[in-house]
Amino acid sequence: MLHVVDLPAEAVLRAGAADREVVLHYRRERRQHAEQEVPRYVAGALGPDSEATVHLVDGETADAILEHASRLAADVVVMGSVVQSGMRALVLGSTAEKLLPAIDTSLLLVKPTATALPAHR
Numbered sequence: 001m002l003h004v005v006d007l008p009a010e011a012v013l014r015a016g017a018a019d020r021e022v023v024l025h026y027r028r029e030r031r032q033h034a035e036q037e038v039p040r041y042v043a044g045a046l047g048p049d050s051e052a053t054v055h056l057v058d059g060e061t062a063d064a065i066l067e068h069a070s071r072l073a074a075d076v077v078v079m080g081s082v083v084q085s086g087m088r089a090l091v092l093g094s095t096a097e098k099l100l101p102a103i104d105t106s107l108l109l110v111k112p113t114a115t116a117l118p119a120h121r
Helices: 010-015 020-046 061-071 086-090 094-099
Strands: 002-005 055-058 076-080 106-110
Touching (some): 002 020, 020 055, 055 061, 061 094, 094 106
């Protein structure tokens, strides 16, 4: 299982001329959170005795998926989809859109269950 540690606020911190230590602290915090939560999530989804290998990487999601799918010679890449509404519902999520023209293997998008969907406003 591959999980890409996202860093959504890093660009904002850098644009605001944040101190290098502030950016590094932010990255460490996000990484530590992923190191704690992702294995717990995988164990909950697959069972505590699962033999799934978890790969945690930093970077841009689509690039990381392409790199790991190629390196691991994956037969299929399975990824969760993000629920969109309005016009965005007519197209795939941005990561899937980036992957489709570039990936050399099959791509399976999994729609979240109704209980996992966020409340509509």
